Amino acid sequence: MFDIKWIRANAEAFDAAVSRRKNVSVRASDLIAIDERRRAVITRLNEAQEKRNALSKQIGQAKAQKDEARAQELMAEVARLKETIPADEAEERAVEAELRQALETIPNLPLEDVPTGADENDNVEYFGANGTPETAARVRPAKPALTFAPKQHYELGEALGQMDFEVAAKLSGSRFVVLKSHLARLERALGQFMLDLHTTQHGYTEVQPPLLVRDEALYGTGQLPKFEEDLFFTPHGESRLALIPTAEVPLTNFVRDSIVAEEELPLRLTALTPCFRSEAGSAGRDTRGMLRQHQFDKVELVSITTPETSIDEHERMLGCAETVLQQLGLHYRVMKLCTGDMGFGARKTYDLEVWLPGQDTYREISSVSVCGDFQARRMEARYRPAGEKQAPRYVHTLNGSGTAVGRCLIAVMENYQQEDGSIIVPEVLRPYMGGLTSIGGR
Structure with missing residues (x-):
């Protein structure tokens, strides 16, 4: 706005x-x-x-x-x-x-260092504010050295009998999945691992927000009015509520219609929630498997900051998301999105793209965006500078995935698959899996 x-x-x-x-x-x-x-x-x-x-x-x-x-x-x-x-x-x-x-209905204005482009083909790889390709390569896990033809996640999951799209279709239709047994636990373990990492090492406060929100909250973060068709609504009295498309909506709206003291900033919040999207604009894309679902879990990161610190906070949030993939041993790259591929409310966005051997390509697993005061103006979210009597100023907001749990499950399955169809459990997840070291296999 x-x-x-x-x-x-x-x-x-x-x-x-x-x-x-x-x-x-x-x-x-x-x-x-x-x-x-x-x-x-x-x-x-x-x-x-x-x-x-x-x-x-x-x-x-x-x-x-x-x-x-x-x-x-x-x-x-x-x-x-x-x-x-x-x-x-x-x-x-x-x-x-x-x-x-x-x-x-006007999208946010891009920062000067955002590349101009039409679509994802014009995104550029990013190696950090002070990084080089060489230094970045040393901290990012390498691609797995598989000696066999890798399978895609749904082939692995269905062969294990622990990923069922047919039952999900009977219950809810297309773009849903039923996970069972160890795969269900592995997805739960991923979410818990991410929450623990962000709360104990990165200073985020865990939140369990409502999953249904009012139109005003969706307007505040920019989903309404432009992207109404992407949302699921349910009647609520004489009005309606919407299932959240991401926890960014409730977390960012914590400061709606309020003036916070500068001493309270930065405010860093995280939540593991289901997310619900109609995928109205993705007909025919990723129809097989779990990559594009109507319902999926995601760990969201939200920061509320001052204008002077928001750019540094953006780099920090990117690092928090990267740490998830580094500790899981998943190869990835960071892309700086061009103006044609960037979200409506963002001034600059980094995408983390994880390597998927089964697809032989990188796929987005996290987007980390700085929005400036764009959302704050829509929410009337301001802060009072410390020691000053001047009028309150608008806060800056940031959001990112830390990360998408379902896509992280896909990445773990494909990167840790074995020739016999089993899946090695990454070491960092084993405490969450009761010590289990592998799933399936003969």
Whole structure:
């Protein structure tokens, strides 16, 4: 969400930045024209109110002087003003709504170091703020050296009898899965491992948020109104609630309509929750297996910071997500997303892409984004600078996956598969698996 005053004062900078976004045709002049109409009707209303007040005083004076003719003349003029004011008030509401609707559908402006591009093919590999390919290679686990033709996760899971898409389809339709036995426990172990890592080593506070949220919360983080078709809604009295598409929604909205003290920042929150997405725009993509599901578990990371620290916090959050894959021994790469592949509310996004031997490719397992004050303006989330009497400022918000649990399960299965179809349990997960070292096999 943008401040029209900022756009008016920075029209060229706005146009230059928004032109880098995909399929966005709006320009500052379009928005300023709407705002000019709004300002004009507000001016008319103010002038009419001032004139009515002045005439009311003159009526009183005329009556005090027993000049009834003059009083009647002034009263008739007030009556004419009263007839025009409601129409102007209605016009003001309509133009306000038009401007708000225009502003709320504009995606966030990319930072200068975000590459300009059309789609995922224009993303660039990222090696860290001060890193090089050589130093990065030393800290990232290597690809597994498999001596046999690797299978995809669903082939492994179905052969084990612990991944069932047919039963899930009977229960719920396509894009659902039933996990059983050790695979079900392995997915649970992954989520618990991630939570423990982020809370004990990375300073995040664990939260168990509601899974159903109001429209206002979805508006605050940018899912509404633009992405309504991607959500699942349920009636709630005379209104509705939505199943969360990600825990980013409830966690970020913790600071909605509030002013926090600077001493409370950064506020770092994490949650392991189910996530629900209709995948409306992904027809025909990843129809086999668990890669693109209507319901999946994810460990979410959210940070609320000051403007001065948000860029450093972004790098820190990326490192937190990377640590998950490093400790699991999963090979991955980090991609800086281009303007055409970046999410609606992000100013800059890093994707962690894990290596999947069964697919012989990298697949996204985490997105880490800095949003600036874009969400904060929609939520009216502000902070009061320490030791200052100036007006509160908008916070900056960040979110990331730490990581997507289902996709991490896929990665573990494919990277730790053995020729006999068994799956080695990564050492870091064995305490969560009761000491189990492998799943399946002859």
